[in-house]
Amino acid sequence: MKVIDANGIHYQQLNALIKQTAASGEDDIRVLNVRGQRYIGDGMRGDATITVEGVPGNDMAAFMDGPTIVVKGNAQDAVGNTMNEGKVMIHGHAGDTVGYAMRGGTIFIRDDVGYRVGIHMKEYEDKVPAIVIGGKAGDFFGEYMAGGILILLGMGLYPDEPIVGNYCGTGMHGGVIYIRGQVDKYRLGKEADVRPIDDKDQKVLGMYVEQFADHFGYDAEDILSGTFTKLIPFGKRPYGKLYS
Amino acid sequence: MISYVLPEFLVMRDENRCIQCQVCVRQCANDVHYLDEKDGKVKADDAKCVNCQRCVTFCPTHALTIIPNPQEFKANANWTKKAITEVQKQAESGAVILTSMGNPQEYPIYWDKIVLNASQVTNPSIDPLREPMELKTYLGRKPDKLEFDEKGRLITKLTPQLVLNVPIMFSAMSFGSISLNACESLARAATELGIYYNTGEGGLHSSLYRYGKNTIAQVASGRFGVHANYLNAGAALEIKIGQGAKPGIGGHLPGEKVGAEVSATRMIPEGSDAISPAPHHDIYSIEDLRQLIYALKEATNYTKPVSVKIAAVHNVAAIASGIARAGADIIAIDGFRGGTGAAPLRIRDNVGIPIEMAIAAVDTRLKEEGIRHQVSVVAAGSIRNSADIIKAIALGADAVYIATSALIAIGCHMCQKCNTGKCNWGIATQDPQLVKRLNPNIGARRLVNLVTAWEHEIKEMLGGMGINSIESLRGNREMLRGVGLTQKELDILGIKAAGE
Numbered sequence: 001m002k003v004i005d006a007n008g009i010h011y012q013q014l015n016a017l018i019k020q021t022a023a024s025g026e027d028d029i030r031v032l033n034v035r036g037q038r039y040i041g042d043g044m045r046g047d048a049t050i051t052v053e054g055v056p057g058n059d060m061a062a063f064m065d066g067p068t069i070v071v072k073g074n075a076q077d078a079v080g081n082t083m084n085e086g087k088v089m090i091h092g093h094a095g096d097t098v099g100y101a102m103r104g105g106t107i108f109i110r111d112d113v114g115y116r117v118g119i120h121m122k123e124y125e126d127k128v129p130a131i132v133i134g135g136k137a138g139d140f141f142g143e144y145m146a147g148g149i150l151i152l153l154g155m156g157l158y159p160d161e162p163i164v165g166n167y168c169g170t171g172m173h174g175g176v177i178y179i180r181g182q183v184d185k186y187r188l189g190k191e192a193d194v195r196p197i198d199d200k201d202q203k204v205l206g207m208y209v210e211q212f213a214d215h216f217g218y219d220a221e222d223i224l225s226g227t228f229t230k231l232i233p234f235g236k237r238p239y240g241k242l243y244s
Numbered sequence: 245m246i247s248y249v250l251p252e253f254l255v256m257r258d259e260n261r262c263i264q265c266q267v268c269v270r271q272c273a274n275d276v277h278y279l280d281e282k283d284g285k286v287k288a289d290d291a292k293c294v295n296c297q298r299c300v301t302f303c304p305t306h307a308l309t310i311i312p313n314p315q316e317f318k319a320n321a322n323w324t325k326k327a328i329t330e331v332q333k334q335a336e337s338g339a340v341i342l343t344s345m346g347n348p349q350e351y352p353i354y355w356d357k358i359v360l361n362a363s364q365v366t367n368p369s370i371d372p373l374r375e376p377m378e379l380k381t382y383l384g385r386k387p388d389k390l391e392f393d394e395k396g397r398l399i400t401k402l403t404p405q406l407v408l409n410v411p412i413m414f415s416a417m418s419f420g421s422i423s424l425n426a427c428e429s430l431a432r433a434a435t436e437l438g439i440y441y442n443t444g445e446g447g448l449h450s451s452l453y454r455y456g457k458n459t460i461a462q463v464a465s466g467r468f469g470v471h472a473n474y475l476n477a478g479a480a481l482e483i484k485i486g487q488g489a490k491p492g493i494g495g496h497l498p499g500e501k502v503g504a505e506v507s508a509t510r511m512i513p514e515g516s517d518a519i520s521p522a523p524h525h526d527i528y529s530i531e532d533l534r535q536l537i538y539a540l541k542e543a544t545n546y547t548k549p550v551s552v553k554i555a556a557v558h559n560v561a562a563i564a565s566g567i568a569r570a571g572a573d574i575i576a577i578d579g580f581r582g583g584t585g586a587a588p589l590r591i592r593d594n595v596g597i598p599i600e601m602a603i604a605a606v607d608t609r610l611k612e613e614g615i616r617h618q619v620s621v622v623a624a625g626s627i628r629n630s631a632d633i634i635k636a637i638a639l640g641a642d643a644v645y646i647a648t649s650a651l652i653a654i655g656c657h658m659c660q661k662c663n664t665g666k667c668n669w670g671i672a673t674q675d676p677q678l679v680k681r682l683n684p685n686i687g688a689r690r691l692v693n694l695v696t697a698w699e700h701e702i703k704e705m706l707g708g709m710g711i712n713s714i715e716s717l718r719g720n721r722e723m724l725r726g727v728g729l730t731q732k733e734l735d736i737l738g739i740k741a742a743g744e
């Protein structure tokens with residue numbers, strides 16, 4: 001294990017240090033006193049595990065291609081931007097556009113997320129990315145979604161507090177969204193179609209919820225006992241008839 | 245519903261010349277020509293013709309001519325044939341009219357209202373055939389000052405630069421919007437010429453990684469085919485914010501063009517639409533743009549310059565200033581005549597401003613703010629010949645991007661039907677039968693020829709002005725004069741009127 005103290009270091013230096021450490025073969029890197037430094041894990045390959053103590057800045061795990069990042073705290077915007085492979089676990093909240101155009105790997109967030117989470121997520125062959133969120137999500141959840149899996153668990157809501165904002169799944173043309181409980185129709189984008197959960201869905205949910213529960217110390221059965229709403233796009237070609 | 249839309253073109257077949265060989269039947273992907281079984285004669289369904297001139301070129305006896313349909317409506321300067329036909333089309337389809345290539349409308353072409361200087365008597369001209377002439381161009385951020393140690397060695401750390409043998413690059417065209425053979429033609433030519441081509445937002449086909457040294461890899465809102473290997477494959481990265489042909493509009497590659505190869509390159513399932521949202525949803529401000537610029541620099545360990553491409557729009561100078569301050573190394577500005585593989589017609593024909601104005605405004609603004617050296621400016625959006633390039637550079641650009649002229653070099657006949665995917669010239673298509681028609685060896689040769697010819701012409705024009713290095717022309721507006729322009733236009737272009 002290698003410990004890096006991020007106190008007072010600019011992100012450019014910090015990230016160079018993390019990359020150097022990983023390149024030297026170290027696969028357990030702990031970064032302490034992180035206070036908003038951006039781009040942690042950006043473009044990194046390999047299979048190191050980076051544990052971040054503190055609050056990492058925007059674009060954490062952007063373009064990441066393999067490593068695991070565990071955040072002991074909240075994360076900010078654009079976690080996993082265009083991520084290709086790897087794993088992110090956030091013991092807290094995360095901001096807007098988590099998993100923008102993400103193509104592979106998984107992101108687990110214990111609490112809530114901001115706007116436009118999972119926007120333009122994709123999938124390709126064996127690459128099926130997933131984001132599991134313990135709390136609630138803001139507007140435009142899964143916007144333009146083209147592939148992958150979004151799971152929203154809505155734990156810790158106040159009575160009558162909505163689990164997701166407006167325009168959920170708007171422009172969706174691939175992938176699947178699972179939301180625990182019911183979602184008001186008016187919150188859905190017009191490209192998102194509500195479907196019943198089948199056995200295959202149960203399996204997918206079971207697999208990801210178990211991992212989620214493992215990471216954050218929940219009881220998976222408890223979470224899975226509730227009903228889920230499944231959203232898939234009406235078609236792969238949302239704008240097929242618009243142009244001639 | 246009976247269509248009221250008349251054929252746009254008529255296919256004229258000279259029966260005296262036609263030998264019924266059916267070459268035209270085989271060449272036309274729009275199924276215009278057919279053999280009439282009844283009388284054994286080749287005939288044509290004019291309504292389907294797009295005037296791409298493939299059949300005309302390949303007809304061995306030159307029996308074919310395509311003419312605009314001479315049928316006119318009652319003369320009306322307001323309700324023109326075009327205006328009426330477009331209403332008819334939309335009344336039949338209920339859809340947005342899609343088109344391609346650049347804005348063809350009659351807006352002023354400022355290139356053609358600017359003339360160049362030449363030396364007479366004083367400051368003698370230079371003969372480029374016998375004297376050295378430097379066209380080498382470096383794109384990227386230049387340092388505020390250079391520092392040397394006591395032994396005279398440079399200690400200032402220089403940021404990465406693109407080095408061009410001629411100030412010309414091939415502009416972004418994605419694999420998907422154009423064929424792999426077209427991409428390969430561009431890549432090979434760029435390599436041979438010592439310049440760069442741009443992948444567009446469609447990822448990089450595995451067979452093209454070997455041209456990486458001469459590749460600019462684009463990152464757009466859809467992030468198609470963007471992953472660590474892709475980011476590291478090229479010599480530079482370009483964030484696409486906008487495109488001259490359709491400012492404010494995203495990209496949309498229809499599912500039928502997403503075959504196996506395009507699917508593998510973009511990393512999306514076969515047959516699904518590839519939608520690039522209009523905005524990058526992580527960029528709502530200059531600060532956010534800076535965030536993406538540095539995300540890319542971090543991902544590539546500061547080894548590559550990052551370009552930001554925008555469409556030329558009303559406040560282009562202020563936007564460019566913001567982009568420079570956001571840390572971009574290069575700003576690519578695409579004027580409203582810039583081409584595209586597909587765009588809504590109303591957007592293409594009505595949005596954006598001419599590149600000539602944009603270059604002048606941006607160069608002036610960056611100089612006023614003392615940050616011109618921090619960023620290189622690449623001008624795009626209808627560069628038709630070497631004189632346009634000279635004028636662009638004298639107005640303040642460092643280099644130009646060409647796309648439409650590059651496609652014309654490899655066979656495009658400007659039918660403006662790229663969006664249909666049936667390009668008979670093997671360029672804007674993914675149909676294997678059509679793609680085969682474009683041989684990348686010949687394509688590359690034609691491109692090398694074009695740029696080499698322009699290089700000679702640029703040298704000649706420079707020599708005529710008594711200048712022996714392209715550096716000395718950059719922003720040198722004293723070399724330009726306007727003809728037939730208003731005072732306001734002259735002021736924006738920062739040039740004097742002819743005779744002044």
Ligand code: SF4
Binds near residue numbers: 271274292294297300
């Ligand atoms: S579309 Fe092209 S090839 Fe077909 S008839 Fe017209 S000009 Fe000839």
Ligand code: SF4
Binds near residue numbers: 655661663
């Ligand atoms: S690329 Fe092909 S389809 Fe597009 S304008 Fe040129 S000839 Fe026509």
